[in-house]
Amino acid sequence: MVDIAFGPSVVVQTAGEIKPGSKSEQAYTSIKARIVQGTFSPGYRLVLVKIAEDLGFSVVPVREAIRRLEAEGLVKFERNVGATVSGIDPTEYLYTMQTLSIVEGAATALSAPLIDSAAIARARAVNEEMRECLDHFDPVRFTALNQDFHSVLFEHCPNPHILDLVHRGWNRLASLRSSTFRFVPGRARESVREHEDLLQLIESQASADTIEHAARRHRAATLDAYLAQASAIPEPLPTSQEEKR
C-alpha cells in the first residue's frame, strides 16, 4: 500500500482513534465512517438521542455532525422528522457517478502536467497490485487500491476545490456501493487496463483535453457497465459526451 497524503474529507478507513479533537469532530468522523462502511446503509434512520448515547456524547455535537454530513449529501435531514442516510434511489448512483466522472476528469487533467516520473512509478505499482487483486477479488480492497491509484495522480492537483469534490464523490459512492449497488463482473479488469492507458497518456504528455476525456470515460464506463446490466432504471439519462458519437 502506498503512503498517500489524503485530503481532508477522504474516505475513513482506520476506525481507530487518531486524536480526540472536539466531540463534534469525533461524531462526524464516526458517523461518516459507519455510513461509508455500510453499517448505516441508505435509508437507515439516524436518531439523534440514540447515536448520542451510543457515542457517549450529548445530542448537540451529534446534531452538528449530522448537519455537516447533510451538507456533503450523505444524509437527508428533515425538520421535525429526523435524519436518514440518503441514496436509496438508483438515480442517486447515476448522478453521483456522472458528477464524479466530470470532476475526476478535470482533476486528472489539471494534475497531469505536474506529475513526475516517481509518482507515475508509484501509481503503476498500485495498479499492479490491483491487477494481482483481480484473482482473489475483494471489492473493498479493490476500491481502496483504486482510490490510492487516483490519489497518487491527484497528489499535486493545483485546485483544492476540485479535489474536495472528488473526495465527496468517493464518499457518496462508498455509501451507495456498500448497500444496493454491486460491482459489475469483468469491469475491474477493464479498469486496470484503463489505468495503464491513462498513465501512458500522462507520460507522453498528451493534451489536457485528451487526458480529461480519457479520465472521464474511465469513470463513465463503469456507469455504463452498470446501466447495461441493470435495466432497473427506467430511462437512462445520457452520460455526458455520449450522444454525439
Place this chain on the structure above:
Amino acid sequence: MVDIAFGPSVVVQTAGEIKPGSKSEQAYTSIKARIVQGTFSPGYRLVLVKIAEDLGFSVVPVREAIRRLEAEGLVKFERNVGATVSGIDPTEYLYTMQTLSIVEGAATALSAPLIDSAAIARARAVNEEMRECLDHFDPVRFTALNQDFHSVLFEHCPNPHILDLVHRGWNRLASLRSSTFRFVPGRARESVREHEDLLQLIESQASADTIEHAARRHRAATLDAYLAQASAIPEPLPTSQEEKR
C-alpha cells in the same frame, strides 16, 4: 426579469421573510445573505454570541448554520478560535472560477439537449436585458441577470448534483466579488456576445463537447481577463484546456 425556479442553495436576493422555518434555517439564510451581499466580507470574524443576539436567537442554531456554511466553503471554522468568512486569498478567486468553469460547462452540456425553444427565447430576452444594462453599468444587477440567464439554461438540467455545485460556486463567487475582486472593464460586453454564441450553439444542436467547451471558455475567459489585468498573482496556474493550443 424572468421568473425562475431557483435551486435550494442559490444566491439569496430578497432579504425579506419567506417562511419561519427553523431558527437554524433562518440563521443560515440570514448569514449567507450577508456574506453574499458583502456585509460580512472575507476575513470578517463571525462571533457566535454576537450573531446570536443580533438575530435574537441562541448560539446553538447559529453554530449549526455556521457549520453548514463551512461545508459550503463560505466560512472557515477553527476549533476554539472561531469562524471567519473565507476567501481573502486571491488564489481562492482563481480556484473558484476554475472549478465553476468546469461545472458550468458540464451543466450546460447536460442541459443543452433538453432546452426547448421557449426557454431559448427567454434566455435571449434576459441577455438583451443585459445588453441594455451595459450602458448604465451596475455590477450587482448585471451579475443577477447573468445568473438568470444561466439559470434558464439549467432549468431542466438532469443532474441535480451538478446544479448544486454551480450554485455553490455562484455563492462563493458573490462573496469574493463583493469585496476584493472587481469586474474587469469591457468583459461584460464580451460576456453578452458569448451568451448569444452559446444560444446559437444550443439551437443548432451542436455536439455536447462543443457546447461544454464553449460554456467552459465563457467562464474561463472572465478569469483570464482578471489575471491579465491583475498581476498581483505570482504565477497563474494554467486554466484547464489552456496550455494545449
Place this chain on the structure above:
DNA sequence: GCAATACTCATCGTATACGATTTCGTACTT
C-alpha cells in the same frame, strides 16, 4: 365496519448554564 378526530409518544429544536481553551494584555525579569 369504516372513517374521522383526539390523544399520546417519540423525536426534534432551542435556550440556558457551565466548563475548556485560546488569546491578548501586563508585569516582571534579564
Place this chain on the structure above:
DNA sequence: AAGTACGAAATCGTATACGATGAGTATTGC
C-alpha cells in the same frame, strides 16, 4: 529594551432541560 511568564477576558464546546412538532394509535361517532 526585549523577551517571557502569568493572568484575565473573550470565545468556543458541550450538557442538560424543556418546549414544539409531527406521526402513530386509540377511540368515538356514524
